[in-house]
Each structure stands twice: as structure tokens, then as C-alpha cells.
Amino acid sequence: MSEDMVEVVIDSIRVSLLSQQRIIILREVGAERYLPIWIGVYEAEAIAIALQEMEVARPLTHDLLRNVFKAMNAQIVRVEVVSLRDDTYYGNIVAQMNGSEINIDSRPSDALALAVRVNVPILVSQSVMDSAGITPEEDIQEEGAGEGETPHAEIDEEGQERLSIFEDFLDKLENKDKDDDEEEKNK
Numbered sequence: 001m002s003e004d005m006v007e008v009v010i011d012s013i014r015v016s017l018l019s020q021q022r023i024i025i026l027r028e029v030g031a032e033r034y035l036p037i038w039i040g041v042y043e044a045e046a047i048a049i050a051l052q053e054m055e056v057a058r059p060l061t062h063d064l065l066r067n068v069f070k071a072m073n074a075q076i077v078r079v080e081v082v083s084l085r086d087d088t089y090y091g092n093i094v095a096q097m098n099g100s101e102i103n104i105d106s107r108p109s110d111a112l113a114l115a116v117r118v119n120v121p122i123l124v125s126q127s128v129m130d131s132a133g134i135t136p137e138e139d140i141q142e143e144g145a146g147e148g149e150t151p152h153a154e155i156d157e158e159g160q161e162r163l164s165i166f167e168d169f170l171d172k173l174e175n176k177d178k179d180d181d182e183e184e185k186n187k
Contacts, residue, residue: 005080005123008035010051010112013044024112026081026124033133035124037081037089043109050116062113069095069118074102079111081124084132 011027011034022044026035039047046062059067069076074097083090091108094101106114115122 004126006126006129008122008124010047010116010122013048024109026122028124028129028133031135033129033135035081035129035133037108039109039112043107043113046113047109047116050113062110062117065110065114066117072097076114076118076120077101078121078123079106079108079115080122081108081111081128083125084128089128 007029008026009029011025014023014025015021016023020041022039022041023036024039024044024047026037028034046060049056049060050062056063066076074095077094077096080092080094081089082092089108091106091111093104093106093111093114095104096102112122
């Protein structure tokens, strides 16, 4: 494993309550840092089936891909999440065939669905983890903050933008709730 890659495991697959889209949560091995990646419904299902070791009557697409690698006498070595550009993650499947290492461009969701089928390491670029990884706060109170004081964190421009989007979203929810309440009263 190169120094600029971090090993992760699949922590969970979640469903967004707002859009019903799926989010796969990757957890850094040996740390409490997480990487959420939005994935498609079918890819989430394919990953969940493999994680739960469910038997299917016919091979799913990712089973087929595993079988193709096997038939070609290629061994999958690892899968990688290599970059994040314009809110899109880019993946890579690393295989060995005839003594050569092959890198195959892949969506991370497909690479992950394949990884759980062949039980290979999942690696994420350090730069991706640094820019998009989330570390839960161990303690809400900052060190030295007194009783009743609210800790103040430094928020960069990108953080301000994310916070602004979240605040707008909450405002829309509150307004929708008010509109729903008014509609209910008028019935």
C-alpha cells in the first residue's frame, strides 16, 4: 500500500430520508474518520447482498465481472477511491494478470461491489480523505470552554458554504411545516 492511500472498510449503507438515495459510509481502519459516498440504489443493493452473503439464483452484474476476471486468469488485488473532482468520486480496480498490474477506471460503487465479492482491501487516497472525510467530534465542548458557553469553531469558506446550504434547507423544511399546518387548519 502506498503512503498516500488509506485503508477503509464498509461501515454501513444508509438511505437518505429526503431523496431515498443511498450513501455508503467507509470507515478508516484504525481511526474514527468516515467517508460518505452517494451511490445508486442498484449498486447499494449489490453491495448489501454480498455483505450479507445472500445467494442469488443468477449472477448479478458484479458477480459476472468477478467471473470474467477469474475466467481471464486475472486476480483483483485491491480497489481504490482515487480522486474527488466536482463532487464526483473516481475509482480504480487494481488487478494482476500475466505478471502485470492493470488499473481499470471504475465508479467507486462498482469497485466496492466487486471488492466485497472477492474480499480485497479498499483504499482511499489521502487527499480524498482529507478533503471529504468526516471525523465525529469526541467532545462538543471545546477544551477550556466554561459551563454554558458555546464553543466557537473556525469555519473556512467551504464550511461556511456547506453550513449556508444546510441552513437554507432547514428554512425550507420549517416553511413547509408551517404551510402544511396552515393547510391542515383550513380543511
